[in-house]
Amino acid sequence: MAVHREHGQFIVRIELSAEFGEEYDGDDDGNAWLERWRAQVQPRVVRAVFEQLRSEPGFSAIPASRGKNPDDEVEIAVRFMPPPRRSP
Numbered sequence: 001m002a003v004h005r006e007h008g009q010f011i012v013r014i015e016l017s018a019e020f021g022e023e024y025d026g027d028d029d030g031n032a033w034l035e036r037w038r039a040q041v042q043p044r045v046v047r048a049v050f051e052q053l054r055s056e057p058g059f060s061a062i063p064a065s066r067g068k069n070p071d072d073e074v075e076i077a078v079r080f081m082p083p084p085r086r087s088p
Helices: 031-055
Strands: 060-065 076-080
Touching: 031 060, 031 076
Parallel strands: none
Antiparallel strands: 060 076
8 A cells, every 4th residue: 555645747739720711610520630530640649659658667547537428528647656676
């Protein structure tokens, strides 16, 4: 059982936007650009983040969205487990 616990935080925020010309008819296409992001890019970004976090010895990473919509936010719980101390 842990005797001491330390906390830290690191935030990566990605703000999405799209710009259209004067011929734009509004979001009748169902925000196709945003759906493309969610279907094609977002999964690769999330996968890459998890791969990098898990590749570092001693660190674990698990999704921890806490009820948030995964289309809008991904929260990741990262834990560091130091190696056991060797007895002298």
